[in-house]
């Protein structure tokens with residue numbers, strides 16, 4: 001099931017709102033294609049579901065690129081090998097978000113198959129559910145798979161603090177947490193292929209506040225618009241990215257002020273600082289990136305489930321693989337996640353590679369860009385886009 005913020009996108013905004021936004025976009029239309037990347041799986045789904053990419057190309061010469069915004073997709077295969085090995089340990093209950101169950105590991109199948117073979121794997125909606133299971137089952141060792149971006153890290157952090165307060169010695173976590181600013185830097189490493197601007201995910205910035213993206217826009221010399229998930233919020237974000245680009249202003253604009261406040265969520269950030277420290281991280285499809293993840297802080301080292309496996313039994317997630325090493329050799333995930341290839345233009349899209357038989361990172365979760373295209377445009381290639389207007393299309397007035 002898609003996250004709640006995706007389901008809310010079923011609401012079609014008033015026609016006047018869309019007309020007004022498209023008129024603003026037409027007024028900003030650049031002569032050459034403007035490459036705008038979103039890095040949020042929820043936004044990717046909303047864009048494809050409502051045909052916003054087609055609208056933006058038609059009205060404003062904007063080419064939308066779909067970056068590495070799905071945390072399940074970028075979770076490295078080696079991490080899942082470790083999770084499955086831990087799930088097989090006697091007396092262990094492995095708890096996870098449900099969308100990790102079908103994600104292929106490097107060499108151990110997936111969690112779903114591990115459960116079918118007898119491992120104890122339980123899906124939970126929240127790390128606090130796993131914490132409750134630990135409290136109610138003192139004879140079991142409960143291991144929580146703490147994955148995600150800055151959005152979900154505070155919930156993992158809260159579970160850790162509560163576990164310490166409750167002296168739950170049978171609760172631990174296997175972290176695979178990602179920070180978005182470093183991956184945007186990596187995507188911009190080649191100025192010839194870097195996007196012209198980014199849409200930053202509103203829910204991430206609700207936690208962090210706009211400050212990290214203000215610094216990043218200046219560093220990358222590219223505009224960043226913080227935006228939400230509905231069609232009108234995404235179109236508004238595109239307007240501001242284009243406006244800043246046209247003005248030659250590499251700044252960050254908060255187009256989602258109803259949720260993103262200066263300073264973000266101070267309580268959440270304090271929890272994250274208490275429980276986690278920055279670390280190098282491997283991104284599935286992109287390889288290792290310095291200081292792009294979070295590991296447990298020294299104060300919480302006793303909750304680290306990595307210690308359950310003898311050293312050297314499996315590669316540590318932070319040490320495994322280079323770009324694309326996690327995926328099938330034929331999968332061009334690193335090009336997809338950098339916006340250099342559109343999912344439908346991959347030769348495996350919809351054939352050898354589907355959500356049921358994913359070859360690579362962008363197809364493994366419902367929030368991945370290949371999976372989103374498969375769901376909403378299964379028979380469309382980027383070079384043969386449909387002539388029919390999308391669901392909320394508003395054509396410009398005839399001249």
Ligand code: SF4
Nearest residue numbers: 331346353360363370
């Ligand atoms: S369609 Fe499959 S093989 Fe092609 S890039 Fe996407 S995940 Fe990789």
